[in-house]
Amino acid sequence: MSALTIKQVRSANGANPSQKATLSALGLGRIGKAVERKDSPQLQGQIRVVSHLVQVDGG
Numbered sequence: 648m649s650a651l652t653i654k655q656v657r658s659a660n661g662a663n664p665s666q667k668a669t670l671s672a673l674g675l676g677r678i679g680k681a682v683e684r685k686d687s688p689q690l691q692g693q694i695r696v697v698s699h700l701v702q703v704d705g706g
Contacts, residue, residue, distance in 0.1 A: 649685075649686050649705060650683050650684065650685055650686065650705055651683070651684055651685075651686050651690065651694075651703055651704070651705045652681055652682070652683050652703070652704045652705050653673060653675065653681065653682055653683075653684060653694065653701050653702075653703055654679070654680070654681040654701060654702045654703075654704070655670065655675040655676070655677065655678055655679065655680050655681075655700060655701050656678065656679075656700070656701060656702045657678065657699065657700045657701075658678060658700075659676070659700060662697075662700065665696070666696060666697050666700070669693050669696045669697050670697055670700065670701075672693065673693055673697070673701075675701070
Protein backbone atom coordinates (compact mmCIF):
# COMPACT_ATOMS: atom_id res chain seq x y z
CA MET A 648 0.00 0.00 0.00
CA SER A 649 1.19 3.48 -0.80
CA ALA A 650 1.60 6.38 1.58
CA LEU A 651 -0.59 9.45 1.35
CA THR A 652 0.30 12.93 2.52
CA ILE A 653 -2.70 14.69 4.01
CA LYS A 654 -2.51 18.44 4.57
CA GLN A 655 -5.14 20.59 6.24
CA VAL A 656 -5.87 23.58 4.02
CA ARG A 657 -9.09 24.96 5.54
CA SER A 658 -10.18 25.83 9.05
CA ALA A 659 -12.38 23.48 11.07
CA ASN A 660 -14.40 26.46 12.36
CA GLY A 661 -18.02 25.73 11.64
CA ALA A 662 -17.39 22.03 11.02
CA ASN A 663 -19.56 19.58 12.92
CA PRO A 664 -18.09 17.70 15.91
CA SER A 665 -17.59 14.45 14.00
CA GLN A 666 -15.52 16.25 11.34
CA LYS A 667 -13.39 17.88 14.05
CA ALA A 668 -12.92 14.47 15.68
CA THR A 669 -11.86 13.00 12.34
CA LEU A 670 -9.25 15.73 11.87
CA SER A 671 -7.94 15.00 15.35
CA ALA A 672 -7.80 11.26 14.63
CA LEU A 673 -5.79 12.00 11.49
CA GLY A 674 -3.33 14.05 13.55
CA LEU A 675 -4.39 17.37 12.08
CA GLY A 676 -5.88 20.45 13.69
CA ARG A 677 -4.11 23.48 12.29
CA ILE A 678 -4.06 24.91 8.80
CA GLY A 679 -0.83 23.94 7.07
CA LYS A 680 -0.16 20.86 9.17
CA ALA A 681 0.59 17.71 7.16
CA VAL A 682 0.81 14.04 8.07
CA GLU A 683 1.78 10.93 6.15
CA ARG A 684 -0.38 7.81 6.50
CA LYS A 685 -0.50 4.40 4.83
CA ASP A 686 -3.42 4.09 2.45
CA SER A 687 -6.26 1.88 3.67
CA PRO A 688 -10.04 1.69 3.29
CA GLN A 689 -10.45 3.19 6.77
CA LEU A 690 -8.21 6.14 5.85
CA GLN A 691 -10.16 6.68 2.62
CA GLY A 692 -13.36 6.93 4.68
CA GLN A 693 -11.80 9.48 7.03
CA ILE A 694 -10.58 11.54 4.08
CA ARG A 695 -14.05 11.43 2.52
CA VAL A 696 -15.56 12.92 5.71
CA VAL A 697 -13.19 15.92 5.73
CA SER A 698 -12.42 16.17 2.01
CA HIS A 699 -13.48 19.84 1.95
CA LEU A 700 -10.88 20.68 4.63
CA VAL A 701 -7.83 18.72 3.44
CA GLN A 702 -5.62 18.22 0.40
CA VAL A 703 -4.30 14.74 -0.36
CA ASP A 704 -1.09 14.03 -2.30
CA GLY A 705 0.35 10.70 -3.36
CA GLY A 706 -1.22 7.38 -4.17
